[in-house]
Amino acid sequence: MKIGTKLIHNGHETDPHTGALSVPIYQVSTFAQESLDHFGKYDYARSGNPTREALEETVAQLESGTHGFAFASGMAAISSTLLLFSPGDHLVVCEDVYGGTFRVLTSLFSRLGIETTFVDATSLAAIEAALRPETRGLFLETPSNPLLKITDLVGVAKLARERGILTLVDNTFMTPYFQRPLELGCDIVLHSGTKFLNGHSDVICGFAVVRDAELAKRLRFVQNAFGAILGPQDSWLVLRGLKTLKVRMEESQRGAMAVANWLTSQAQVTEVFYPGLPGHPGHDVHARQASGPGAVLSFKLASVDVTRRLLEGSRLAAFAVSLGGVESILSYPAKMSHAAMPPHEREARGVTDTLVRLSVGLEEAEDLIADLDRAMNG
Ligand SMILES: *Cc1c(COP(=O)(O)O)cnc(C)c1O
Secondary structure: OOHHHHOOOOOOOOOOOOOOOOOOOOOOOEOOOOOOOOOOOOOEOOOOOHHHHHHHHHHHHHOOOOEEEEEOOHHHHHHHHHOOOOOOOEEEEEOOOOHHHHHHHHHHHOOOOOEEEEEOOOOHHHHHHHOOOOEEEEEEEOOOOOOOOOOOHHHHHHHHHHOOOEEEEEOOOOHHHHOOHHHHOOOEEEEEOOOOOOOOOOOOOEEEEEOOHHHHHHHHHHHHHHOOEOOHHHHHHHHHHHOOHHHHHHHHHHHHHHHHHHHOOOOOEEEEEOOOOOOOOOHHHHHHHOOOOOOEEEEEEOOHHHHHHHHHHOOOOEEOOOOOOOOOEEEOOOOOOOOOOOHHHHHHOOOOOOEEEEEOOOOOHHHHHHHHHHHHHO
């Protein structure tokens, strides 16, 4: 079955008790047990809740995994998963990783004795050169945030597997609709489900998905022990949002392609970063491992003045943190997603004061382009 069908038919399309065409919201914290000797499948809702479980199974199927875990946020999913590592372990991480991931690695996990080296992950040689005998994990985003750099996932997974290193991929930008890292040999897929998976800018949530039973056991232990779980109401909203993932991703991508092409012809735009453009350095690698370039792009403007005009003047695109909603969102990485990064680190990674990120929503591309044109060119 193709993923567009799996979004609708995944074993959770009807409630087995009533035939309802929607998973019930089990708003409950505990479950009555029948006997002293035999506890039922559910005992306490931190350990398991049927609504959350339906969502976890759905996301796992979409990512071609066997086990999914839902968390209270993308950062909760990432941080809980990083708890698989121990003091003395070393991680290699792509240098333009999400700012929150950078922060948790460099200010929290570093304190717990887990060391990180940041590398330009577009180069397998750079990744290999950063490996140490104690390297236990590679953490990647492709396309990366906010410069849309591409990492060769098949190449990395092979390199890591030969050395017994786990490959973790934050798949937030692509979603399983366009890219499924587990199928490419990676070990753990992570998500900020807050973005495209839920898709309606109304839930904060995160996911981890694996296909290895032993890894699943360890992650289930962390999820239950650490306890950063997703609640049933939010789980239900994400189940609902997921049903339209295909149409949202296809339509937003169509808009993103149109906007990217338009931006390349603009005098005030000095650089456009979008893996759908043939000139993008990662275009071919991306086309091999994903079925589309997605709906997020970024670009650099001629001056801070134009940058301000655009961000403050657009009426259709919200000027906001986040991405992946039905509405287009313009963000300013220097003061938003990468605010947690020291300015010199940020500039060194190309996240300058004239860089803007655009997540294209479901507006008509023509209207969006006219709006950006008016804001930018007056
Ligand atoms: C937003 C985001 C996160 C963090 O997710 P939250 O749901 O905000 O905690 C992690 N990675 C990427 C790529 C993101 O865009």
